[in-house]
Amino acid sequence: MLVRQGRWSIRKVARYIGVHASTVSRWVKKTGSEERREIPTISSRPHHSPNAIDPKIVDRIVAIRKEHGRCAQVVHAQLEREGIHVHLNTVKRTLDRKGLLKKRSPYKRYHPHVDRPYVVHPGDLVELDSIHIMVGEKDRIYVITLIDLHSRWSYAKASTKLSGAITLRFVKEAEEHAGFRFHMLQSDHGPEFSSWFVRRIETDHRYSRIGKPNDNSHIERFNRTIQEEMQSQIIRYKTNIPRLNREIMKYLRYYNHERLHMGIGFKTPSEVLQRS
Numbered sequence: 001m002l003v004r005q006g007r008w009s010i011r012k013v014a015r016y017i018g019v020h021a022s023t024v025s026r027w028v029k030k031t032g033s034e035e036r037r038e039i040p041t042i043s044s045r046p047h048h049s050p051n052a053i054d055p056k057i058v059d060r061i062v063a064i065r066k067e068h069g070r071c072a073q074v075v076h077a078q079l080e081r082e083g084i085h086v087h088l089n090t091v092k093r094t095l096d097r098k099g100l101l102k103k104r105s106p107y108k109r110y111h112p113h114v115d116r117p118y119v120v121h122p123g124d125l126v127e128l129d130s131i132h133i134m135v136g137e138k139d140r141i142y143v144i145t146l147i148d149l150h151s152r153w154s155y156a157k158a159s160t161k162l163s164g165a166i167t168l169r170f171v172k173e174a175e176e177h178a179g180f181r182f183h184m185l186q187s188d189h190g191p192e193f194s195s196w197f198v199r200r201i202e203t204d205h206r207y208s209r210i211g212k213p214n215d216n217s218h219i220e221r222f223n224r225t226i227q228e229e230m231q232s233q234i235i236r237y238k239t240n241i242p243r244l245n246r247e248i249m250k251y252l253r254y255y256n257h258e259r260l261h262m263g264i265g266f267k268t269p270s271e272v273l274q275r276s
Contacts, residue, residue, distance in 0.1 A: 114206035127219035153269040164197035
């Protein structure tokens with residue numbers, strides 16, 4: 001406006017608004033003959049970097065990734081074997097630009113690391129999980145499970161719904177039946193073990209690593225055992241939750257007081273608790 005309407009010189013406008021005269025000159029050229037027009041901001045990113053890697057190396061990185069589906073570290077090691085020397089970060093950036101790098105979901109909450117305790121006494125570490133059982137095309141029931149790593153004492157209960165509040169009541173009920181205090185709980189990242197649940201339990205809690213079911217190996221094995229040894233009862237009573245829970249309690253009495261466990265020297269969980 002100052003140049004076109006006010007008839008100011010470019011140098012005078014530059015001194016007035018505090019920018020270089022060449023900047024004002026470029027602005028005037030970009031507006032053309034129009035009185036007002038938005039001047040888009042142009043990126044200062046260079047069109048080509050002198051340090052850019054060879055396009056053939058980029059193609060090789062992409063080819064290895066697509067052929068084997070391996071991570072950036074393995075792709076980098078394969079390139080080294082082929083005599084192609086590039087930095088690991090270069091491989092990661094290349095895969096990222098090509099949309100081939102798996103990134104952490106922004107919707108997953110970050111959980112700080114908590115050290116796994118050394119299990120010496122009952123309740124030192126108790127693992128939690130849930131079993132999903134389909135009862136129809138879309139309907140399902142849930143069996144919340146729990147196991148003490150020291151004694152292998154276990155507890156389970158079926159429910160038509162699954163939430164943090166239901167899991168919280170389950171843990172308190174299990175602790176009453178166990179007769180010993182739970183010092184630390186461990187679970188996966190399921191919605192029933194949300195931050196709401198963690199804030200309200202009266203004990204320490206730690207999450208297993210994402211994609212590492214071996215962290216919860218004891219409860220995963222118990223889930224398989226209860227589904228195999230109660231298969232007929234689950235199929236028969238999966239639509240009758242009160243009756244199914246009575247059958248589960250009957251099975252738990254056998255599991256905790258009669259069933260011998262190889263992992264604890266062919267003893268029962270109740271025998272281990274008695275000696276603790």
